[in-house]
Amino acid sequence: MASERAHDSPHIVLVDAPARLHLGFLDMEGGYGRRFVSLGFPITGVATRLTAARSDAVTVEGPGADRARRYLQTIRERLGLTTGISLRLLQAIPEHVGLGSGTQLALTVGTAASRLAGLALSSAELASLLGRGLRSGIGIAASEQGGFILDGGRGQDTVVPPVIARLPFPEQWRVLLIFDHNRQGVHGAGEAEAFAQLPTMSAATAAELSRRVLVQVLPALAERQFEVFAESVRVVQDAMSDMFAAAQGGRYSSQRVAMVLQWLLGQGVRGVGQTSWGPTGFALFPDDSAALAAQADARARWRNTPLEFVVVRGLNRGLAVQEMHTRKGARAQALSS
Numbered sequence: 001m002a003s004e005r006a007h008d009s010p011h012i013v014l015v016d017a018p019a020r021l022h023l024g025f026l027d028m029e030g031g032y033g034r035r036f037v038s039l040g041f042p043i044t045g046v047a048t049r050l051t052a053a054r055s056d057a058v059t060v061e062g063p064g065a066d067r068a069r070r071y072l073q074t075i076r077e078r079l080g081l082t083t084g085i086s087l088r089l090l091q092a093i094p095e096h097v098g099l100g101s102g103t104q105l106a107l108t109v110g111t112a113a114s115r116l117a118g119l120a121l122s123s124a125e126l127a128s129l130l131g132r133g134l135r136s137g138i139g140i141a142a143s144e145q146g147g148f149i150l151d152g153g154r155g156q157d158t159v160v161p162p163v164i165a166r167l168p169f170p171e172q173w174r175v176l177l178i179f180d181h182n183r184q185g186v187h188g189a190g191e192a193e194a195f196a197q198l199p200t201m202s203a204a205t206a207a208e209l210s211r212r213v214l215v216q217v218l219p220a221l222a223e224r225q226f227e228v229f230a231e232s233v234r235v236v237q238d239a240m241s242d243m244f245a246a247a248q249g250g251r252y253s254s255q256r257v258a259m260v261l262q263w264l265l266g267q268g269v270r271g272v273g274q275t276s277w278g279p280t281g282f283a284l285f286p287d288d289s290a291a292l293a294a295q296a297d298a299r300a301r302w303r304n305t306p307l308e309f310v311v312v313r314g315l316n317r318g319l320a321v322q323e324m325h326t327r328k329g330a331r332a333q334a335l336s337s
Contacts (some may be wrong), residue, residue, distance in 0.1 A: 009118030010323035012053045015108040017319035019046035019099035020142040021175070022276040023233055024240040026209045027153060028201040036135040036161070037153035039213060039236070040275075041169050042142035045312040046177075048093050048104045052112035055086035062089025064105055071109040071130055078129045081117055096184040098276035103139035104319075106130040111321060123318070124160040135195070137161025146317040148221055150213065167221045169314025174291035178261070178281035178298070179308040180254040185277030194247035194277075201243060209236055226286040230271025233284065237273030244277070254279035256307055260298060269294065 019042065026037040050062070058076075060069040068089060075081070087109065093101040110126035123143040127133045133140045137151035141163045150165040152158075212232050220229035241251040252258040252274050261272045264283050271284030285291035291311045298309045 009116055010325050011116075012051060012324040013112045013115045014049070014051050014322040014324075015112050015115075015319060016047055016049045016321075017104040017108045017111075017143055018042040018044065018146070018315050019048075019093045019101075019104065020139050021282060022098065022100065022136060022138050023273065024209075024236045025136070025153075025201075026213055026236070027206040028198070028243070029203050029206045031203050031206070034153040034155045034158075037151065037210070038136040038138055038161075039148070039150045039217070040136075040138035040142065041148045042146050042315040042318070043175060043177075043312040044315050045310060046093055046099055047091060048089070048101070048108050049091040050087060050089045050108050050112060052088075052109075052116055053086045054116055055084040057084045057086075059084075060087045060089075062087075063092040064089055064095070064101075067095075067102070068105055068109050071106045072113060074130055075110045075113045075126070079114065079117065079119065081113060083116075085113055085116060087112065094179075096277075097179065098185050098274065098278045098280045100139040100142070100276070103127070103132045104143065106132050107140070107143045107319065111319065115321065115323060128159050133160045135161075137163065141166070142315075142318065144318045146315050148314065150218070165218055167218060168316045170221070170224050170226075171313070171316075172287050173226060173314065174285045174288055175312050175314065176283040176285060176291050176294055176298075177310045177312060178257050178283070179310065180256050180279045180306055181308060182306040183254045183256075183279040185248070185253050185279055191277065194244075198243055198247060205239060209239055212236065226284075227270065230269075230284045233271045234273060241274070248277060252278060252281065254281070256302070256305060257281040260302065260307065263298075263301070264294065267294070267297075 020040055022040040028035055093099050095101045107123050107126055114121045123140050127140045138149055141149040148167045148169050151161040152164040216228055216232040245251050257279055261281050264272050269283050274281050295309045295311050
């Protein structure tokens with residue numbers, strides 16, 4: 001249990017946590033004692049933002065308030081916090097679309113509550129307290145440090161999947177997100193059941209994907225070789241599509257998104273796929289002009305559908321925190337969690 005240290009803790013906290021793309025798992029076979037080795041990165045443009053202040057009571061309002069209230073109750077119980085907190089959600093990552101909404105909401109709430117108590121807990125510590133990162137560690141690592149992340153999956157004694165490689169995502173590269181606002185991906189109890197029923201990944205597939213990431217994806221990032229990076233990500237995505245097809249009703253969970261991705265492939269775009277369980281699709285581009293041109297074409301082609309096309313960048317920082325210490329002249333301090 002932890003006690004509040006009101007003498008040095010802030011009175012107001014603002015937390016901003018980016019959404020993340022989950023590009024797939026490299027080893028679900030587990031022959032070497034670890035499963036769910038995965039890769040991904042946070043993005044700009046889609047985030048969960050909230051403010052929290054000390055209060056006489058516990059109040060939560062804004063998008064995703066019910067879910068946030070549960071996380072707040074849990075973190076207060078786990079840390080032994082007794083003072084009230086007024087939590088206001090300003091923006092929330094859409095739920096169940098493959099962008100890590102649950103983990104980022106948990107971490108923003110946990111960060112805000114712990115900072116108000118004068119505790120500087122890491123995202124990994126908060127994730128452990130709140131039951132996040134049960135398979136992939138990408139969302140937690142994205143929250144802590146940003147950049148392109150490769151985690152080490154889960155071993156027998158793993159609490160939070162460790163980061164085994166982190167590289168900055170090139171500033172000039174862009175990502176086109178394809179949203180289907182009429183669909184949601186597999187989640188909750190359905191997700192656990194789907195994972196239990198997935199076909200077994202062969203040792204040969206795990207070896208091929210691991211080699212592909214080690215000798216192509218990571219070096220291509222380090223040397224800014226966009227075409228190699230994009231093609232290699234597509235190979236990983238194709239393997240994921242084959243494994244998850246039965247659980248999600250096809251290679252992609254949205255047939256509308258699938259049509260867009262096939263069209264992009266026909267236009268010569270090589271790095272395409274679906275983040276996590278989708279339905280959100282993505283396409284990689286070497287620069288802003290190429291991404292914006294594809295966005296304009298896609299909007300024209302699918303203008304009377306529930307599809308939305310958004311251009312974003314990879315983000316090389318984790319969640320951002322601002323603290324206001326009113327007894328110190330409302331001094332705001334930007335921190336990295």
